[in-house]
Amino acid sequence: MNDHHKTFIAFVKLGHFLRQFVTSETPTDERSQKLDDAITLSRHKNGWFTRENVVHSLKSWGELLTEENLSAWLVSYDLNKNSPKTVALIMAGNIPLVGFHDFLSVLITGNKVLVKLSSNDNVLILFLNSYLCSIEPVFKETIEIVDGKLKGFDAVIATGSNNTSRYFEHYFSKGPHIIRKNRNSIAVLTGNESKQQLNALGEDIFRYYGLGCRSVSKVFVPEEYDFATLFEAIYPYHPIVDHDKYANNYDYNKAVYLMSEFKILDNGFLILKEDKSYSSPIASLFYERYKNLDSLKERLATDSNELQCIVGEHVTKEEIAFGLTQKPSLSDYADNIDTVDFLLRT
Template identity: 70%
Template structure:
């Protein structure tokens, strides 16, 4: 860290700015105005990026980007061992700032970013780049955005779907790389949860409209589970149906399920469908009954490559608490691959 103190300090200042922006009612200074413009532009380019969801992401990053948090995170690594390199980043755009952690890892380890941004989430990353460069001009030489084919890089971190991952493997598989595929998150319900715990689970399900890999898309429930308490506990999220894109998905998926004569449970804004799969469509939540907890643990262990988060309470190691999937820490690496370690070893 001593080798690149300017980048570290700039990210700390970025965190301060984001916290002040999220806590202020005025936001009339030059950079706050620019961030508001970026939020509006991101919403225009991606209808899923409501101001509420963008502000949620900005607030989380503001809380993470403190000197103490960054110091505690990076102190576990020998950053002086890094060999400066250019790292190509192919970023997803499903939720606001979804690729920012990779961006942060590359720059704080003393490397350069060569990024291909998703058109669905470019305004916010570009704003942050402008602000960092304003704070510390060195970033002008450390961050490059590329719209065409990526060239002249030493390693690549690419995030996409199962389909695009095959393309990434073909083009980038010969060099150092992290290539991420689709992952899903699940929750284990014991039947003993309080209404507060189930409402917190609603945050894991509905934040970002369920579009993130950390969004719970399936629940496992005990045999003969009564869904009434679950539906009552998540009712406060019913305003989601007022969002046109969400409502359209709800109507479409409900029609498909009914025409296919699937048995579904429905509360007017969420469809529950019994299904062995992990990745449910928008406005839908898969569920599956379980009898023996140990059997379920073995099933989840066997399928760990498909899973990002397992939400539960006292069920298994590495579980995520109810309501916390969308608040990852700096050490919560996508696909459980330590990005900083990868960058330092490459």
């Protein structure tokens, strides 16, 4: 069995382990107990990483890492074209396992990975690394977790904010690189949505407390849109305000808006503010009214480099159905940059 096949099989086994874990009410063996402990520790280190959200991420990866899904993802690439290299990953830490797709992509294409973890998400990735190394020794030669300065790499994939991206560009622009900036996701409503669709939109807004680039941070609505329908549909998500960090952001942003005399809509756990920007603060959702859907489509096409997901029905070719932004497939690439293609061409 060659190293590529070993890598493929190891990720399939990881998927099987994750599926078993999320369907068991209590840990069934030593490895399950270690993952359970890692979930607890990750919450202690990062208050946004609630057990529910971490398990949601693990469940999603468990569903993706099957032989069928991995094969379907990779079938359109010629992995034999890969020139083995060492790829440095600078990971973000805004949501659980946000850097795992890059990690998977580098390894499954036959490369070595040099990982610089975010301090906000340095427990779960370390566990998955430990698990992979325990079931397939080849990973001990192809994975290196780095605390200090990155060196000895042939390409880099760095994820950060618009500010850190300028730093990354300065240091990494001479070699092959993918440097990701801030992106936001939006929803386009027409007023014809069902209550079920609007309820599902709540998942797109509130999952991971809105901290992901796939989290809906703004909605576009018709000029006469009545937000009472939306508020009613998303009311089941109101327990989110019981989370201390979310509640603190809700209280703070509401106070700022009120002191600034901004006109806001408020339902006790989400603040709606009319704003041209795509990026809204935690516990806030920006909205903008549109007169003409065709004009809005043109604007969204122009601003495509700022957007990750567009949620809607019969709005754009690239749209995502309500409730599915946080369930990307293996071929849904961050910033719409094909990571596997980049790795094979580099």
